[in-house]
Amino acid sequence: MIQPWMVIGAVTFLVSLGGFLIRSRQDLRWAKRLDRPNWLVFEPAIPLIWTIIFVCGAWSATIVWQHDPNSFKTWVLMGFYLLLEITTVAYIPLTLRLRSLAVGTALGGLGLMFGLVLAVIVWSVSHTAAFLLLPYLLWSPIGTYTTREMIDLNPESV
Template sequence: MVPSWIVIGAVTFAIMIGSFFITPRDVKWFARLSRPRWLVFEPLIPIIWTVIFICGAASANFVWQKNPGSLITWVLMGLYLLLEIITIAYIPAMLRWRSLRVGEILGSVGVILGVLLTLSVLPISKLAALLLVPYLVWSPVGTYTTEELIQLNPQDA
């Protein structure tokens, strides 16, 4: 039997990598947008999200290990998966529709789902909940940044 951490890691990695194949080619639109002056960390964003997804996968593995195969565990795995898909969908959806508002909506949904997931896993594993804190900290930063982009580029909202 394949260890759960390998399965969870492989699913996380596949979704992350899969996003590169579904990202629309029209990144010129996003590249030409005005950025806030304080957005000096933009080159680090892929690294930051990679760390966050690793923490999320580790969190999911701790939850799975507490009660493998139970209905509640499967529901929580579905929530982890939904959170990753919503997070990964931010760039492709925003580019496809050339709409910063789409990104802001997906970011806001991700923040809410992240909070709900964290509160749901807290009674199961404090460590699993703690591993979701990077998402809870960073996701609102991304959503706020998108709102700032809307203010600087209202024609692209």
């Protein structure tokens, strides 16, 4: 029998994989040429950080699902989790495709707002599920700030 955590995990994986696959080599070359802040020494750890964030998000969604499976409210929350993930995953392909750090900054800010709203709503369902959104809520502003700082270093890439 397929368990809810399997479905949620598969959706999380497929959405994140989709964002990874929507990149061209030209777009990646553009990104590699961008100047980065000197303090950005943790860049190699970013894929691991996002993996942890997505696992925590999927775990949070699973807890919410298990609290009240198949209810209308739970389905709406699952849609909100999906919206948050799509917004987050869209950051790289849209920033690269449009070659616009401003787009990346806007998506980062939008994701943070979605994450905050989701965490507040989820708090009433499960404190544990809300706490599992903390890695996203802590990291998202760092990524958004970093992208914003890169605009100052690469003004032609707004």
